[in-house]
Amino acid sequence: MSNIIFTATGCTRCKIVKSFMNERNIPYVEKDMKSEGKEEFQNFYKANRSYIYRGPDGIEFPIITDGKNIRQGIGASIAYLHSGDKLDGFFSVGTLHKEWVDGIHISLGNPEYTKDFIEVLRYLKGNNLKLQIDTNGNNSHILQKILDEGLADVVIMNVLGPLDLYRQIFRKDFSSHEIEKSIALLPQFPEYRFETTVSPIIRKEGEQAEISYLTPEEVGEAAKLIEKVTGSKKNPYLIRLFRPEKATDERFKSIEPISPNMLFTYRTAARAYQVFTEIEKV
Amino acid sequence: MGEKQKPKEKLTLKNDIYYYKEHTWVKVEVDQVRVGITDFAQDQLGEIIFIELPDVGDEFNQGDVFGQAESTKTVSALYMPISGKIISVNDELEDNPEIVNNDPYEAGWMIVIEPKDLNELNGLLNKDEYINLLSE
Numbered sequence: 271m272s273n274i275i276f277t278a279t280g281c282t283r284c285k286i287v288k289s290f291m292n293e294r295n296i297p298y299v300e301k302d303m304k305s306e307g308k309e310e311f312q313n314f315y316k317a318n319r320s321y322i323y324r325g326p327d328g329i330e331f332p333i334i335t336d337g338k339n340i341r342q343g344i345g346a347s348i349a350y351l352h353s354g355d356k357l358d359g360f361f362s363v364g365t366l367h368k369e370w371v372d373g374i375h376i377s378l379g380n381p382e383y384t385k386d387f388i389e390v391l392r393y394l395k396g397n398n399l400k401l402q403i404d405t406n407g408n409n410s411h412i413l414q415k416i417l418d419e420g421l422a423d424v425v426i427m428n429v430l431g432p433l434d435l436y437r438q439i440f441r442k443d444f445s446s447h448e449i450e451k452s453i454a455l456l457p458q459f460p461e462y463r464f465e466t467t468v469s470p471i472i473r474k475e476g477e478q479a480e481i482s483y484l485t486p487e488e489v490g491e492a493a494k495l496i497e498k499v500t501g502s503k504k505n506p507y508l509i510r511l512f513r514p515e516k517a518t519d520e521r522f523k524s525i526e527p528i529s530p531n532m533l534f535t536y537r538t539a540a541r542a543y544q545v546f547t548e549i550e551k552v
Numbered sequence: 553m554g555e556k557q558k559p560k561e562k563l564t565l566k567n568d569i570y571y572y573k574e575h576t577w578v579k580v581e582v583d584q585v586r587v588g589i590t591d592f593a594q595d596q597l598g599e600i601i602f603i604e605l606p607d608v609g610d611e612f613n614q615g616d617v618f619g620q621a622e623s624t625k626t627v628s629a630l631y632m633p634i635s636g637k638i639i640s641v642n643d644e645l646e647d648n649p650e651i652v653n654n655d656p657y658e659a660g661w662m663i664v665i666e667p668k669d670l671n672e673l674n675g676l677l678n679k680d681e682y683i684n685l686l687s688e
Binding site: 312 | 623
């Protein structure tokens with residue numbers, strides 16, 4: 271079965287994905303959900319609602335399907351057309367508009383496919399798009415490559431917490447050297463920001479797991495780590511609120527959310543090491 | 553999506569129905585009531601692509617969410633204008649949700665309910681009161 275691309279009239283990103291398929295002779299059928307493809311899109315939507323992401327401005331287009339898989343948004347669509355599911359993890363549906371593309375995650379993809387990932391970024395960048403890329407520090411060699419090729423316009427690094435808690439938060443193997451290397455690279459990008467989400471941490475595993483949020487002191491330690499590695503107290507640093515309803519771990523969904531006012535205490539702790547620390551506006 | 557919304561004076565608002573503040577309407581038909589969304593609500597949603605409705609027999613209180621209308625630009629909950637039990641659902645909307653855009657007060661009705669307490673109608677709005685609500 272050939273690919274179907276659902277587009278919206280006037281959608282520039284849809285045109286870029288179509289160009290990609292044309293250049294590579296990938297067969298496809300276009301269905302414009304505003305005109306001739308309206309009915310087909312309705313049926314497709316009805317059957318696949320749970321897989322379709324809606325941002326604050328509605329459904330993001332394009333959406334492509336080969337009958338087996340669905341990919342949505344420019345990054346994930348081109349990645350899938352380029353490499354199948356090998357690049358899953360690197361891309362999600364973004365929320366930025368116009369020339370900006372986000373939903374690009376250096377640390378969540380398989381580093382074995384770095385070459386393909388970089389090729390997709392080159393294609394996006396080559397179409398005059400601006401890329402906002404995020405990382406949690408893992409896969410620092412990819413960040414280095416992106417820096418060397420000038421592929422990112424903004425990089426956001428989520429410093430999950432102090433290094434001694436990284437494994438508990440990331441829940442995967444990591445190397446402190448990797449994290450520190452990424453922190454050191456960040457100030458070299460045209461625009462960058464460090465962030466820490468005040469996340470819940472499983473302090474003790476087991477049937478009655480002990481779960482508590484990162485403390486202000488621990489966020490202070492994360493800010494201190496940024497200072498130590500960059501040699502500067504003047505990095506942009508944002509402290510964000512954890513939203514239990516969006517948690518992927520079921521154990522975190524029922525946790526009491528932190529009051530937005532509590533973030534001021536975290537900001538005070540972080541400003542000792544990063545004077546430009548701000549808190550997320552809720 | 554860049555769809556233009558109707559100016560308030562172009563909205564169709566009928567005299568023979570009651571309006572709920574959450575933009576659903578009620579039409580009394582002897583001992584049952586028919587419910588749908590107003591022209592304002594469908595216009596705000598834009599082109600509707602999916603409507604999720606309850607099952608016959610489900611019961612709701614006034615103000616409860618009884619379903620969901622989804623367009624390409626937004627998702628909107630559907631609120632019960634009065635309490636009652638669902639006795640009929642407009643199955644036609646499953647395949648043709650755009651009927652609600654084209655005819656929100658007639659063919660685009662959503663549910664018929666057996667009301668629990670018709671006195672709840674006294675708390676709903678008439679056309680002029682609904683127009684005032686839209687102007688706030």
